[in-house]
Ligand SMILES: Nc1nc2c(ncn2[C@@H]2O[C@H](COP(=O)(O)OP(=O)(O)OP(=O)(O)O)[C@@H](O)[C@H]2O)c(=O)[nH]1
């Protein structure tokens with residue numbers, strides 16, 4: 433099954449984001465810390481242009497901490513004009529840290545205004561990212577008010593909206609944007625597993641099998657521990673494992689129900705923290721070289 437999701441409201445959101453970029457000081461690109469690469473929209477460079485950009489690795493409470501550190505290093509290495517930070521939107525100290533970085537990024541521009549005798553003004557921020565990455569929640573936390581609608585499903589925000597509280601920041605909430613085609617279907621599967629794709633657009637068992645494979649290869653023991661499955665997992669195929677899980681959950685033959693449970697448990701962090709994307713090796717090497 434081919435996963436794909438680029439409805440009209442996303443194409444419109446992309447156009448509007450390009451129209452708005454001249455109005456904003458900094459683009460905040462929210463990515464999912466569990467899939468720092470797969471959740472980066474390849475259209476983003478076209479949308480953001482030369483605007484200063486802060487990459488915010490959100491939901492870092494659900495991600496593998498050591499991977500997050502490596503990804504932060506990677507992001508700061510690939511482009512000197514962009515900064516990166518990892519946050520859990522619900523942590524007040526992370527929000528404070530984010531505001532501090534944004535103010536630092538704006539310090540020079542604000543100093544120029546001051547030297548010209550202009551009054552300080554609010555910093556204008558456009559928040560962009562894939563669906564369900566936490567854009568609206570992040571904005572609510574920044575302004576300390578529940579003004580933007582949020583929910584744990586993709587496609588909640590359908591129209592852009594400016595939100596402002598206090599004198600410091602004005603934030604533009606935007607609908608989550610994906611792209612026309614996932615060149616690599618593994619990207620589509622990771623987006624589906626983490627909740628960026630509407631649940632009706634993929635087969636749950638497909639994604640569950642992918643998840644089983646990933647966890648067994650990268651975090652051995654977690655599936656067996658969480659669901660009390662037999663230790664001899666390497667001797668079984670992934671479909672056999674899915675059936676074993678279905679039985680263990682007392683779902684009879686209903687492997688689709690078991691698939692759904694596995695997906696939701698993984699999304700909720702019940703199998704622990706995890707990062708599905710690994711840092712590209714070529715960049716690790718060049719970082720080592722540049723550190724010498
Ligand atoms: N664990 C965790 N959950 C988060 C975090 N930030 C947001 N969420 C949750 O992610 C879900 C989606 O949040 P939204 O703010 O609606 O996401 P959005 O990016 O605005 O989504 P669209 O409007 O559909 O594009 C909600 O259930 C939030 O509670 C975070 O840092 N950690």
Ligand SMILES: [Mg+2]
Pocket residue numbers: 567568569581582588589606607608
């Ligand atoms: Mg939203």
